Amino acid sequence: MRLVPLAFSLIALLGAAMPLRAEWKALSADEDVAVAGKxxxxxxxxxxxxxxxxxxxxxxxxxxxxxxxxxxxxFAGVAEGEALYFAPLMAKQxxxxxxxxxxxxxxxxxxxxxxxxxxxxxVFAVSAVEPAKLGRFDGVRFSYTYxxxxxxxxxxxxxxxxxVDGKLYLVNFVAxxxxxxxxxxxxxxxxxSSLKLRxxxxxxxx
Amino acid sequence: xxxxxLVSALLAALVAAGPIHAQSPVVTEKSAVREGxxxxxxGEVRVLLFRPDIKIGETTTAGLFQTQAEWxxxxxxxxxxxxxxxxxxxxxxxxxxxxxxxxxTEHRALFRLVVSAAIRHKxxxxxxxxxKSGTFDWSLGSGVARIAPxxxxxxxxxxxxxxxxxxxxxxxxxxVTALMGGANNGGAHFGYAALVDLGSGDIxxxxxxxxxxxxxxxxxxxxxxxxxxxxxxxxxxxxxxx
Numbered sequence: 001m002r003l004v005p006l007a008f009s010l011i012a013l014l015g016a017a018m019p020l021r022a023e024w025k026a027l028s029a030d031e032d033v034a035v036a037g038k039x040x041x042x043x044x045x046x047x048x049x050x051x052x053x054x055x056x057x058x059x060x061x062x063x064x065x066x067x068x069x070x071x072x073x074x075f076a077g078v079a080e081g082e083a084l085y086f087a088p089l090m091a092k093q094x095x096x097x098x099x100x101x102x103x104x105x106x107x108x109x110x111x112x113x114x115x116x117x118x119x120x121x122x123v124f125a126v127s128a129v130e131p132a133k134l135g136r137f138d139g140v141r142f143s144y145t146y147x148x149x150x151x152x153x154x155x156x157x158x159x160x161x162x163x164v165d166g167k168l169y170l171v172n173f174v175a176x177x178x179x180x181x182x183x184x185x186x187x188x189x190x191x192x193s194s195l196k197l198r199x200x201x202x203x204x205x206x
Numbered sequence: 207x208x209x210x211x212l213v214s215a216l217l218a219a220l221v222a223a224g225p226i227h228a229q230s231p232v233v234t235e236k237s238a239v240r241e242g243x244x245x246x247x248x249g250e251v252r253v254l255l256f257r258p259d260i261k262i263g264e265t266t267t268a269g270l271f272q273t274q275a276e277w278x279x280x281x282x283x284x285x286x287x288x289x290x291x292x293x294x295x296x297x298x299x300x301x302x303x304x305x306x307x308x309x310x311t312e313h314r315a316l317f318r319l320v321v322s323a324a325i326r327h328k329x330x331x332x333x334x335x336x337x338k339s340g341t342f343d344w345s346l347g348s349g350v351a352r353i354a355p356x357x358x359x360x361x362x363x364x365x366x367x368x369x370x371x372x373x374x375x376x377x378x379x380x381x382v383t384a385l386m387g388g389a390n391n392g393g394a395h396f397g398y399a400a401l402v403d404l405g406s407g408d409i410x411x412x413x414x415x416x417x418x419x420x421x422x423x424x425x426x427x428x429x430x431x432x433x434x435x436x437x438x439x440x441x442x443x444x445x446x447x448x
Binding site for chain 2: 022024025026046047048049063064065066068069151152153154176178179180183
């Protein structure tokens with residue numbers, strides 16, 4: 001006999017009977033859309049939905065089939081001393097904070113350590129850190145995998161980040177390694193490469 | 207352990223919160239068919255039955271779920287027999303894939319995520335994705351072909367069944383709760399079944415029953431549960447349900 005926490009399946013099923021605060025809005029295919037406080041302009045293909053629930057004040061989240069199956073998150077204008085995410089309930093420690101002088105590898109560490117805490121997962125491995133463009137700005141691309149507790153499934157993710165005028169811009173895509181990541185990653189790379197960043201002019205109000 | 211208590215508390219809160227929001231009878235069973243799908247009008251319908259994914263056990267007084275190996279063995283045997291019989295009654299040519307391999311394990315895990323997404327964003331309509339309006343197009347991907355490449359089948363049938371029976375202590379505690387005016391939630395019995403295209407991995411049909419009945423450890427209960435989970439199973443072209 002063994003004790004089995006059924007958090008995943010039961011909450012997922014019972015949660016279906018509960019109203020949730022987040023609402024979803026459809027995005028039009030091949031049309032420019034202002035993202036994350038209008039600091040980015042993206043041009044998605046069809047089938048994407050944006051959530052009114054945000055992971056932080058400076059971010060926005062999209063999905064096609066459900067967040068557990070594909071999640072595309074945009075962070076824009078994260079300032080010195082700010083975290084990537086809202087602090088999770090009952091967090092034992094503060095989330096790591098962004099610093100404007102971070103090296104590319106430190107940005108990846110910020111993302112990794114933030115997600116380890118958010119996901120409560122120790123099985124989070126970053127690989128393939130390399131130079132990349134976020135829109136027209138120089139940045140860093142990183143790939144990672146992690147296994148969420150109780151799911152029995154590996155997820156793959158890819159992020160591209162850049163610091164512009166001392167603020168962090170980052171786009172992250174994550175999906176199950178089986179089928180969903182490979183299905184969409186080429187499209188995501190295309191979206192990232194054509195992304196337009198609209199950092200506020202120096203001296204402008206936040 | 208603390209996590210177990212937290213999960214139990216959260217589940218209790220979810221269940222207790224349900225009636226407050228319910229303005230009409232809560233729908234607990236729903237199915238969906240991929241647009242335009244019917245079985246071919248003629249020829250064999252060859253279906254590979256994957257070994258059912260079964261969770262069965264007892265809810266302790268503290269609200270923890272405790273699996274029972276003996277019950278699992280009985281439920282598995284009865285559900286497989288009932289599933290095979292029900293499939294044959296529907297005119298399907300069935301074979302059982304009873305061997306767990308890496309491809310099946312990873313697709314089972316993906317299947318659970320896909321079903322959770324379909325429940326949340328489509329079937330029960332509480333958190334709808336606008337892009338899914340008027341369509342049911344979730345997929346497991348063409349990797350399903352790796353599960354049983356030699357199988358003589360065009361379709362695969364996944365089935366998940368969960369049964370949590372209350373321990374004697376739990377029943378007593380629930381009785382006290384009910385006498386004090388609280389909700390007596392009883393045991394949890396739910397499941398779902400899905401038909402998958404073994405070539406594309408597309409989910410062709412899905413049925414979810416959040417409030418199933420029947421003791422799956424017995425032949426009668428398992429037969430009843432299988433019929434509940436196969437409700438709305440697709441028809442052949444030009445016919446009613448097979």
